[in-house]
Amino acid sequence: MPPVLVIARLTVQESSRRRLLLALLILTLAVVGFSAWGFNKITTVTNSAGQTLPPQQVALITSQLLIVVVFMFSGVLALSAAVVAGPLISSEVESGLLLSMLARPVRRSEVVVGKWLGLAVLVAVYAAGAGALELASVDWATGYLPPHPVELLTYVAAEGLVLLSLGLLLSTRLSGITAGVIALVGWLIAWIAGVVGNIGTGLQNPALENVGVVSHLLLPSDGLWRGAIYALEPDSLIATLRAAGTFGRANPFAASEPPPLQYLGWVAVWFAVMLALSVWSFRTREI
Amino acid sequence: MAETAEQTPAVAPPSAAAAGVPAVKTVELSKRFGKTVALAGLTMTVPRGEVFGFLGPNGAGKTTAVKLLLGLLNKTSGEGWLLGRPLGDLQARRRIGYLPELFRYQGWLSAAEVLALHCELAPLPRASWKDEIRTVLDTVGLTDRAQDKVGTFSKGMQQRLGLGAALLGEPELVFLDEPTSALDPVGRHDVREIIRGLASRGTAVFLNSHLLSEVEQVCDRVAVVDHGRVIASGTMNELLSGTVVRVRVAGLSPADKNRLSNFGRVDDEDEQLTFTNLDAERVPELVAAIVGMGGRVYEVAPRHQTLEDRFLQLLEDEEK
Numbered sequence: 387m388p389p390v391l392v393i394a395r396l397t398v399q400e401s402s403r404r405r406l407l408l409a410l411l412i413l414t415l416a417v418v419g420f421s422a423w424g425f426n427k428i429t430t431v432t433n434s435a436g437q438t439l440p441p442q443q444v445a446l447i448t449s450q451l452l453i454v455v456v457f458m459f460s461g462v463l464a465l466s467a468a469v470v471a472g473p474l475i476s477s478e479v480e481s482g483l484l485l486s487m488l489a490r491p492v493r494r495s496e497v498v499v500g501k502w503l504g505l506a507v508l509v510a511v512y513a514a515g516a517g518a519l520e521l522a523s524v525d526w527a528t529g530y531l532p533p534h535p536v537e538l539l540t541y542v543a544a545e546g547l548v549l550l551s552l553g554l555l556l557s558t559r560l561s562g563i564t565a566g567v568i569a570l571v572g573w574l575i576a577w578i579a580g581v582v583g584n585i586g587t588g589l590q591n592p593a594l595e596n597v598g599v600v601s602h603l604l605l606p607s608d609g610l611w612r613g614a615i616y617a618l619e620p621d622s623l624i625a626t627l628r629a630a631g632t633f634g635r636a637n638p639f640a641a642s643e644p645p646p647l648q649y650l651g652w653v654a655v656w657f658a659v660m661l662a663l664s665v666w667s668f669r670t671r672e673i
Numbered sequence: 674m675a676e677t678a679e680q681t682p683a684v685a686p687p688s689a690a691a692a693g694v695p696a697v698k699t700v701e702l703s704k705r706f707g708k709t710v711a712l713a714g715l716t717m718t719v720p721r722g723e724v725f726g727f728l729g730p731n732g733a734g735k736t737t738a739v740k741l742l743l744g745l746l747n748k749t750s751g752e753g754w755l756l757g758r759p760l761g762d763l764q765a766r767r768r769i770g771y772l773p774e775l776f777r778y779q780g781w782l783s784a785a786e787v788l789a790l791h792c793e794l795a796p797l798p799r800a801s802w803k804d805e806i807r808t809v810l811d812t813v814g815l816t817d818r819a820q821d822k823v824g825t826f827s828k829g830m831q832q833r834l835g836l837g838a839a840l841l842g843e844p845e846l847v848f849l850d851e852p853t854s855a856l857d858p859v860g861r862h863d864v865r866e867i868i869r870g871l872a873s874r875g876t877a878v879f880l881n882s883h884l885l886s887e888v889e890q891v892c893d894r895v896a897v898v899d900h901g902r903v904i905a906s907g908t909m910n911e912l913l914s915g916t917v918v919r920v921r922v923a924g925l926s927p928a929d930k931n932r933l934s935n936f937g938r939v940d941d942e943d944e945q946l947t948f949t950n951l952d953a954e955r956v957p958e959l960v961a962a963i964v965g966m967g968g969r970v971y972e973v974a975p976r977h978q979t980l981e982d983r984f985l986q987l988l989e990d991e992e993k
Contacts, residue, residue, distance in 0.1 A: 392793050396779075403781040482775030486838060489743045489771040489848075490794040491763040672706075673745045 389492045393500025394507070397474075401508055406470070414516045421455055422523035429528055441529065445620060448530040453618050453639055459520065460542045460614060461573075464549040464607060467509050468569035471553025473562025474501050479673055480561070488673065495665040498558070502661060505550050513543035537644075538617035544653065545610045549573055551660040552605065558667040576601045580608035581638040588636030606653045609645060616641040694757035696721050696846045696877035697742060702751035703901075704737055711737040713901040714751065719894070721845075722875040724868055726882065726892035728984060734901040735881045736774050739850050742879075743771060756845055767795060770839030774850035774881070776832055780824030784815055784834050787823055791838045801842075809837035812867060828855040836864065840871075847871060850881040865891050889980040897987050905987050913978045915950035921972035922946060922963055929966040936962075938986060949986050950978065 387395070401407055428447055432438055439447070475498070478484045488494065517539040525531045532538055549569055556565035583598010585591075602609035616624070619641065627635070627642035635642050697719035704712040712734040719725040729735050740746040742753060744761035758765035778787045785806055792802045810816045813833040823831060832855040839847055849868070853861040861884075868891045871878050882888050888895060889909065896906035905912060923944055925933075930941055933948075936959050940947040951959065953975055963970055 387793065389794060392790070396790070400779070400781060482773055482777040483779065485745065485773040485775060486771055486778070486791070486835065487794060488745055489766060489769065489773075490791065491766040491796070492794055493763070670747075672747065673740070 388496070389490075390496040390500040390503065393492075393497055394504035397501050397504025398508060401470075401505075407508075410466075410512060410516075414512075414519065417459075418516070418519050418523050421520065422527045425451070425524050426527035442622075444528055445530045446623065448524065448528045449532065449618060449620050449623065452524060452530075452532065453615055455520070456517075456538070456542065456614060456618060457611070457639070459517070460545050460611060463509065463513055463542065463546040464573055465570055467505070467546040467550040468553040468573065469566045471505060471550045472557055472564075472566030472569060474505065474554055475557040475668060476560060476565060477562045479671070484673065494669045498554070498665045498668050499661065502551065502554055502664070505554075506547055509546040509550055510543045513546055514539050517542055532618045533620060534617035538614050541610050541614035541617060545607050545614070547657065548605065548607045548610065548653075551657060551664075555660055555664045555667065558664050558671060572605055573607050576605040576608045577611070580612070584636050584638045587632060590632065602649070603652065603656075606649075606656055609649060610653065612641045613645040613650075615639065616644045694721070695719060695754075696723075697725070697753075697755055697879060699742070699753040700751055702738075702741060702753045703749050704734075704741055704746060705749045710901050712741065715898070715901075715903060717896050717903060717906060719877055719879060721877050722872065723893040724872050724878040724880060724891050726880050726888035726895035727898065728883065728885065728888060728895055728980075729898035730883065730988065733898045735883075735898060736850055737901075738898070739771075739848050739879070739881055743769070743848065767842075768845045770841065770844040770847040772832070772835045772839040772847075772849045772852050774854070776835035776855075778823050778831060778834055778838070781822065783820050783822055784810065784826070784837075785819040787834060788838055788841060791841055795842050797842045805841050809840045812840060812870075813837040814863060829857060829860055832856060833860065836867065840867070843874070844876060846877045846879065848879045848881070852880070852882070853884060853887060861887065885980040885984055895980070897984060899988060899991050904991055905983075909980075912983055913980065915978045915983070916953045916956075916975050917978050917982050918948040918951045918953075918956055918959065919972070919974045919976075920946045920948070920959070920963065920970065922968045922970050925963065925966060925968045929968065932966070933959075933962065938989070949982055951975075 425448060428444055428451070429438065475484075484497070488497070518535075521531060521535050521538075549572075552572055553565055553569040556568055560568070579597050579601030581598075583595055583601070586594025586596070586598060598608075619627075623640075624642060627637070627640055630642075695718045697717070699715050699717055702712060702715040703710070715734075715738055727735050727738065737746065741748055742755060742760060743766075748760065753760040755762070755765045756768055779790070782790065788806045788809060789802055792799075792805055797805060806819075807816075810819050813836050815830065815833055815837065818826070818830065823834065826834065832852070836849070836852060839849065849864075853864050856864060865887065868878055868880065872891075872893075880888060880892060892909060894906070894908050895912060896903050898904065921944055930939065930946065933939055933946070936948050936955065937951050938949045940949065948959065956973065956975055960970055960973060
């Protein structure tokens with residue numbers, strides 16, 4: 387097996403042996419069960435006439451609540467990725483664990499890419515598995531399924547990968563805690579900057595609008611989150627948002643358009659740049 | 674550059690490689706960390722199949738030198754070759770074993786799994802892993818703990834495991850950086866036996882240590898490094914050619930003792946004078962000189978110079 391895959395396998399194996407996967411599984415099952423119970427309550431809500439809500443209304447309420455739930459889920463996933471990626475390299479340099487491995491015929495680029503790959507697989511599998519479970523439970527509880535579930539889970543996983551990539555880059559030079567904290571703050575700032583951009587759109591203020599654009603380019607976590615929102619919205623809501631024009635685009639928890647293809651292309655370039663920077667940074671580091 | 678020559682021909686077999694090419698060769702190899710000079714122009718040659726002791730006080734640059742040789746640090750200037758290949762060459766690393774001073778292994782793997790990981794990274798043919806792992810576990814005395822998690826190991830056991838990892842695949846050159854720092858006397862004895870075993874099968878050993886008695890027992894050749902440069906090197910016989918003479922004497926004034934400095938460096942401990950590097954043939958002359966000054970000689974005890982004597986002498990000479 388090539389060294390890059392050995393390192394990737396080792397990263398996955400470590401998460402499993404350290405019971406990270408087990409902890410995530412138990413927590414996810416608890417959250418999914420609790421949210422299914424909560425969503426089921428929507429179907430039992432009655433209006434002033436004492437009748438249960440019509441299916442369209444249940445779907446609308448569910449879609450809006452699901453956006454909030456998915457926001458929290460994607461946030462937890464992104465933060466977890468940052469926390470796990472932060473010490474991924476630095477802790478092994480500090481402890482000396484990498485010394486004997488790097489004295490083998492292993493390139494540093496293989497260590498960086500292998501670790502990214504291993505954690506990326508975990509993030510993607512967890513996003514797909516836990517996300518699918520949540521959507522299935524909501525569907526069971528309310529009969530509502532978002533219009534684009536695959537795209538939704540892809541965007542959520544990609545958001546996690548953004549934080550993973552940032553955390554890994556920082557981990558090549560900074561201590562685990564510092565790298566993790568910077569990545570977390572970066573994610574938060576990117577989200578707030580996205581909201582500022584929305585406000586700028588609502589106020590038709592180009593300067594504020596540019597804050598959102600620049601943040602989406604520098605750290606695409608919020609840009610990808612907007613894609614996830616779009617994938618969550620029923621067509622009727624999207625039509626309403628589009629009809630509202632500028633104000634429809636100003637809601638930070640709504641998206642009237644999917645991310646343009648050029649932006650998704652930029653995200654792919656961003657991932658490549660981050661990995662290249664990580665490799666360069668680690669190759670030039672004295673160990 | 675930490676990694677070079679990624680496209681290289683197949684590794685030469687040890688027998689062919691051993692012909693003439695030294696295990697380690699450096700020319701004016703140096704390393705700076707900002708304004709701090711960690712290694713200043715290291716020039717040395719370690720022949721094949723020899724046990725080479727690399728000595729020096731703390732902070733002398735020993736570990737820096739090993740890390741430079743292994744490509745873990747980037748050189749500031751100079752040149753170096755391992756097994757005939759430039760520093761950082763990936764092919765050369767296939768034939769090298771390394772026990773770091775800061776040894777640490779995956780605590781969530783078993784000892785056998787850590788060794789399997791190193792077999793895979795080395796890389797050794799998969800069919801040989803089982804035998805390799807069994808052999809090195811037996812060599813370092815961890816057979817009974819093969820399936821136990823490394824996280825449950827004592828420091829000494831982890832160092833034994835690291836030594837085992839360094840021995841996998843019968844490397845042509847093994848770097849051992851303070852290999853007995855966490856071991857008890859039995860463990861230290863075992864390591865000396867392992868080093869002798871490596872030498873007997875033609876493996877060159879680069880031993881970083883400040884345990885001088887240990888080095889004296891196993892090394893064919895040593896280099897003493899201080900403040901980042903080699904201050905003495907040679908075979909043990911070349912370095913330890915002098916005699917140490919301890920004289921118990923009374924009745925000498927400080928001026929008399931000063932006049933005895935023409936017999937070499939003297940450690941003055943009141944009634945006991947130690948001449949740290951004196952030709953044994955000059956002992957009668959020394960005694961005559963002391964008596965001539967009015968000194969009363971009670972005891973004269975010549976002995977061979979130890980590595981510790983020589984080491985301390987070299988460092989003191991450096992400070993002057």
